[in-house]
Each structure stands twice: as C-alpha cells, then as structure tokens.
Amino acid sequence: MAASVPAVSDLVAAARRQFTRSFGEETPQVAVCAPGRVNLIGEHTDYNQGFVLPMALPLVTVVVGSLNLGQDVTIVTVAEDADEPREVSFSLAGDNSALTPGVPRWANYVKGVIQHYRASPLPGFRAVVASSVPLGGGLSSSASLEVAIYTFLQQLKPDGGDNVAKALSCQKAEHTHAGVPCGIMDQLVSILGKEGQALLIDCRSLEVSPVPLVLPGPLILITNSNLKHSLANSEYAKRRQQCEEAATALGKKSLRDATMKELEEVKSRLDDVIFRRARHVIEETERTLQAAEALRRGAYKEFGRLMVESHNSLRDLYEVSCRELDQLVSAALEVDGVFGSRMTGGGFGGCTVTLLEAHSVDKAILHMQERFSGTATFFITSPSEGARVLPLS
Numbered sequence: 001m002a003a004s005v006p007a008v009s010d011l012v013a014a015a016r017r018q019f020t021r022s023f024g025e026e027t028p029q030v031a032v033c034a035p036g037r038v039n040l041i042g043e044h045t046d047y048n049q050g051f052v053l054p055m056a057l058p059l060v061t062v063v064v065g066s067l068n069l070g071q072d073v074t075i076v077t078v079a080e081d082a083d084e085p086r087e088v089s090f091s092l093a094g095d096n097s098a099l100t101p102g103v104p105r106w107a108n109y110v111k112g113v114i115q116h117y118r119a120s121p122l123p124g125f126r127a128v129v130a131s132s133v134p135l136g137g138g139l140s141s142s143a144s145l146e147v148a149i150y151t152f153l154q155q156l157k158p159d160g161g162d163n164v165a166k167a168l169s170c171q172k173a174e175h176t177h178a179g180v181p182c183g184i185m186d187q188l189v190s191i192l193g194k195e196g197q198a199l200l201i202d203c204r205s206l207e208v209s210p211v212p213l214v215l216p217g218p219l220i221l222i223t224n225s226n227l228k229h230s231l232a233n234s235e236y237a238k239r240r241q242q243c244e245e246a247a248t249a250l251g252k253k254s255l256r257d258a259t260m261k262e263l264e265e266v267k268s269r270l271d272d273v274i275f276r277r278a279r280h281v282i283e284e285t286e287r288t289l290q291a292a293e294a295l296r297r298g299a300y301k302e303f304g305r306l307m308v309e310s311h312n313s314l315r316d317l318y319e320v321s322c323r324e325l326d327q328l329v330s331a332a333l334e335v336d337g338v339f340g341s342r343m344t345g346g347g348f349g350g351c352t353v354t355l356l357e358a359h360s361v362d363k364a365i366l367h368m369q370e371r372f373s374g375t376a377t378f379f380i381t382s383p384s385e386g387a388r389v390l391p392l393s
C-alpha cells in the first residue's frame with residue numbers, strides 16, 4: 001500500500017503545539033512551508049549548466065514562529081529521527097561568529113540561510129520546524145528547510161522578493177554550511193513549484209518553463225529505499241570536480257557547451273572515468289530536453305524509455321546508483337503498465353521515481369516489495385505548489 005502524505009495543516013498543528021510547549025504562547029505570528037522535490041529526469045546536470053525536469057512535492061517543511069524584541073534566536077525541531085539536540089539558541093548581535101557551522105547539524109542550514117539572507121540586520125526570532133520530507137531520502141529535505149527558513153525570514157524582514165536571488169542564497173547556504181557543492185535545481189523548484197506542473201529549468205539562464213502533467217494521465221510513484229544517502233560524505237563533490245576536469249580538457253566553460261562528437265575527439269587524451277562522467281552529462285542534458293517534449297505531447301512510453309536510459313547511465317557511466325536502487329528500478333520495469341523508472345536525486349541511496357498507469361500501482365508496489373531486499377516505502381505524488389505563507393487561524 002502507498003503511504004499517505006501528511007496534510008500540511010497537520011504539520012502546522014504539530015509545530016504549533018511544540019511552539020506552545022517551548023515558548024508558552026498560543027499563537028505564532030507567522031507560518032510558512034516549502035516543499036521537497038522529485039526530479040523526473042536531468043540528474044547531475046544542474047551544476048554543469050544543463051537542463052533538469054523536477055517537480056515540487058506535497059511533502060513540505062513547515063516553520064512557525066514570531067519576532068523577538070532583541071537579536072536572540074531560538075529554533076526547535078520536531079524532526080522524528082533527529083539524534084541531536086532538538087533546540088538551538090544563538091544571538092545575531094555582533095559579528096557572525098554565532099553562525100559558524102557546528103552541532104546540531106540540522107541547525108547549520110538555518111545558520112547558513114541567515115548568513116546569506118539578502119537584507120540585514122535581521123531581527124531575532126523564535127521558531128519551530130516540522131517536516132514531512134524524509135531526511136536524507138534524496139527528496140531535498142535540506143533545500144526545503146533552507147527555503148522554508150528563507151521564506152519565514154522574508155515575513156520578518158522583506159528582502160526585495162527576487163525568487164532567483166532567493167534560490168541562489170539558499171544554495172550558498174548549502175555550500176558554506178553543509179559543505180555540499182550542490183547545483184541550483186532543488187532550491188529553485190522548492191521556491192517556484194506549481195500545482196500540476198513539472199518545471200523544465202535551464203540551469204545556465206535559470207529560465208523556468210512549466211511542463212503540465214495532464215490529467216487523467218499516468219501516476220508518479222516515489223519509492224524510498226530507506227537507505228540514507230549522505231551527499232556531503234559521498235562522491236558528489238568528486239563528480240562535480242570530474243565534470244570540471246572534462247570541461248577544461250574540452251576547452252569549454254561547462255559540459256553544457258560540449259557535444260558527444262567533441263568528446264569523442266578528445267577521448268584518447270582523457271582518463272576513461274572522466275570520459276564516462278562527461279558522456280553521462282552530455283547525453284542526459286539532451287535526454288532531458290527530449291523528455292520534456294515527450295511529456296508535453298503525452299508520449300509517456302517515450303518519456304519512460306528516457307527515464308530508463310537515464311537510470312542506466314547514472315548506474316554505468318556516472319556510478320551514483322547502488323544495488324538497492326537498481327533492484328527497485330528493475331522490479332518496477334517488470335510490471336505491466338509501468339512506463340519507466342529511475343533513481344532520483346544525488347544517488348547512493350534515497351528514492352526511485354516510477355511513471356505508471358493508475359491501474360498498475362498496487363501490482364507495482366507488491367512486486368517491488370517482493371523483489372526488494374530492504375524495506376521500502378511508497379507514495380503516489382503529484383506536482384505541488386512551491387514555498388508559501390500559510391494562514392494562521
């Protein structure tokens with residue numbers, strides 16, 4: 001059975017209960033949320049200035065809170081599996097030393113966003129964070145926290161309201177405070193997500209074009225392997241560096257500018273690993289454009305085929321998949337009515353995404369459960385709204 005996605009109002013209610021417990025007040029002044037994302041195709045292309053096709057999820061991070069009179073900040077998390085202190089306090093007075101990354105690690109995202117916020121000085125605040133985005137599950141729990149905090153701060157002190165600049169500030173927070181040299185996809189889709197639409201993002205111009213998912217159409221099934229990935233400790237930074245090496249060898253600013261013909265021409269001068277990394281990026285960028293076109297036409301079989309090609313390339317050329325994700329994808333593809341399936345996000349654990357006919361959902365879940373060596377969780381999802389301010393009654 002697919003799990004149900006918790007309602008945003010339930011998360012807000014949980015955060016408000018904690019707010020009352022922690023601060024002794026009934027009603028916070030502000031409530032906001034920002035979603036996680038699933039990437040349909042275009043993996044490891046964003047930091048190569050290529051294309052990506054993600055959509056915002058109904059899974060969100062909620063922040064509720066109020067302004068403090070001074071510059072003191074207290075934040076409490078209700079995250080279920082936080083194995084670190086759930087409360088952190090610091091002062092924004094003086095230099096920025098209070099914002100240095102440390103423990104608890106979840107608070108580093110908050111500190112990073114404060115540090116890179118586009119208006120200063122920021123007032124102090126007290127806030128509670130609650131999230132339905134699985135932590136470390138490849139669905140951008142970190143970007144959703146960054147964007148939720150930024151959106152919350154915008155209610156306390158307006159920053160001019162430019163969405164792209166907001167995404168870039170949140171991305172910077174991830175670079176400086178989580179040590180992950182991520183691209184821009186996760187933050188941008190968490191801000192700009194639209195109900196019923198995937199977003200084709202040009203990660204060079206940062207232009208975003210909506211790609212409607214027409215109803216009644218196929219469904220999107222997310223399968224969490226529950227194998228936690230750790231981007232910071234993983235090979236993510238190494239992949240990025242390998243791509244830069246390939247671009248330099250090709251005499252290009254980024255792999256976005258390279259063609260397979262040009263890559264073949266320098267093959268003899270390139271290390272085989274670098275060649276394979278570059279090949280993935282060049283072909284994945286092209287696949288993403290084709291996939292967006294296929295989705296617009298409702299050509300789901302073609303879209304599914306491109307998803308599978310993407311997965312195979314991530315497995316064989318980019319080497320960011322793992323046995324568990326491969327098992328889940330292979331199992332999904334054995335079921336009638338499945339158009340395509342692939343790992344999604346940075347890799348090394350986390351989730352797969354599967355496009356399938358509505359009548360095949362139960363069969364697909366059962367089959368994946370049977371074939372999978374671990375314990376997976378499943379949910380059906382649809383494209384949802386990006387970051388927003390929530391009503392408080």
Ligand code: GAF
Nearest residue numbers: 043044182183184185345346
């Ligand atoms: C992670 C990163 F944060 C994104 O920027 C992107 O590179 C993705 O991995 C891989 O496509 O989610």
